[in-house]
Amino acid sequence: MKVAPALSLDQMQVLLTVVDTGSFAAAGRKLGRATSAISYAIDTLENQLGLDLFDRETRRRPTLSQAGQAVVIEARAVVQGADMLRARVKALVEGLEAEVTIAVDQIMPQYRLAETLGAFHQEFPAVPLRIRMEALGGVERLVRSGETQIGIGGALHMNTEGLTVTQIDGVRIIPVAGADHPLAREGFNTAARDHLQIVVADSVEADQRACVIISSATWRVSDLTSAHALLVAGTGWGVMPEPMVREDIAAGRLVHLDVPDFREGHYPLQIAHKVNTPPGPAGHWLIERLTGDFGQEATIS
Known part of the structure; x- marks a missing residue:
């Protein structure tokens, strides 16, 4: 079996330019070459591949041609990969991190976080971002273990020793239940402790420090998405971040409960990293942007 000799990025770029501009002449103008040079490059590529591309x-x-369509798909992936490699190398030469890793408490409003991360991508397109969603004490563990460089988690579930911490705005948490739940029908809910409570609990921590527990009967889940689904289905009641259930309450799927045993308030959030391993330029930019987007109260080390 005859194998085509090695192809160059330039050949693939010429092919893609012809396809994207619609003609050999237009490709020549865009690349600053004569039309005959473009035609020769395509002829050479076809001879090397043993295929008629057009x-x-x-x-x-x-x-x-059908074969040409398949080749163009692969060529585009190769050229894009080469462009990404060049950008990554340039970023490393400039001192940027090879990757930024963050752990985020699930309670953080996702739409607001997404806007901040979108700005990060615009500022550092060559720096990959890896995000871990965690509950409660999971954020601190990932930061301390070095699995993530930056953590955004709850102040109530984070020991700040050895960490540099920036306080940011918290998230309002409220008790809710499905519209058909008995507590939603009773009006003034004095017996929440007598009904099943859906609790978001840390996958490792098992003590009551990790969550708000009022009822003697609880189901523990490790993520807010599961808790939300159970509550909408009418299984139990629970405490949820208000932004996550706002539309459900407006649509009548969930009801904001009045639970005398639960004191509504804000779940405080903070950004943390280890004192002895501060983030690089991209990570530092992200912390500054998060602080600006979500508000800053104080910084401690």
């Missing part, structure tokens, strides 16, 4: 029966404009 349908020669059409004269008005280059039309890809």
Whole structure:
């Protein structure tokens, strides 16, 4: 079996430019080359591959053959990969991190976080970002273990010793239940402790420090999504971040409960990293942007 000799990035770039501009002449103008040079490059590429990339029966404009369509898909992936590699190398030469890793408490409003991370991508397109969603004490564990460089978690579930911590705005938490739940029908809910409570609990911590527990009967889940689904289905009642259930309450799927045993308030959040391993330029930028987007109260080390 004959194997095509090694192809160059330039050949693939010429092919893609012809396809994207619609003609050999337009490709030549874009690349600053003569039309004959573009035609020669395509002929050479076809000879190397042993394939006709364009349908020669059409004269008005280059039309890809079936084989050409397949080659273009692969060529585009290779060229994009090469561009990404160049950008990554440039970022490393400039002192940027090879990757930024963050652990985020699930209670953080996702739509607001997404806006901040979108700005990060615009500022550092060559720096990959890895995000771990955690509950309660899981954020601190990932930061201390070094699995993530930055943590965004609850102040109530984070020991600040050895960490540099920036306090940011908290999230309002409220008790809710499905519209058909008995507590939702009773009006003034004096017996919440007598009904099943859905509790978001840390996958490792098992003590009551990790969550708000009022009822003697509880189901523990490790993520807010599962808790939300159970509550909407009418199984138990629970405490949820208000932004996550706002639309459900407006639509009548959930009801904001009045639970005398539960004191509503804000779940305080903070950004943390280890004192002895501060983030690099991209990570530092992200912390500064998060602080600006979510408000700053104080910084301690």
